Amino acid sequence: MTLFDFFQFITAHAGVAVLFWVAVPAVTFLVNLWSGTTAEEIWRWRYVYAVLVYTAAIPGVFAVTLNIYLFLFERQSIWTMNLALQVLPILTMVGTLMLIRQKIPFGYVPGFGKLSGFLTLIAALIGLMWFFDRLRLVAFTYVPFVYIVVGFVGVLVLIRFAWSKMF
Structure with a gap:
């Protein structure tokens, strides 16, 4: 199954996807109600x-x-967006994170720092890919592909290191 096949399957069964995207913030709202108001009660719910x-x-x-x-790369029109796959997950993420932020600081959520580091890496990677796409650089070289991959990973590590030093 390819990613395209998976997207077609979800598009054909959009009701299940919409139910999932609505259920996540609803469960978060219920957990906010059940988790109590004292710091000890909220602390017990941090893994949830x-x-x-x-x-x-x-x-x-x-x-x-x-x-x-x-x-950026495929030049898709905004009119052909798939709402169940391209918009609802973002709205669910924003709504869920806002609900959680009202109850507990993200510093207390286990593993949240790794998630922000992952987001930084993805943003740097997309920015780098967009830069090389716009550069329209064509090179004929005898450099082995392994060296290019090692250089690319090195640039990513450098970006991650610089980002952690800045922030």
């Missing part, structure tokens, strides 16, 4: 919040990167 953050953020980040790719 971590699951909710990742359940909302992974598809949301994928949708954001997919939209950036489709609009």
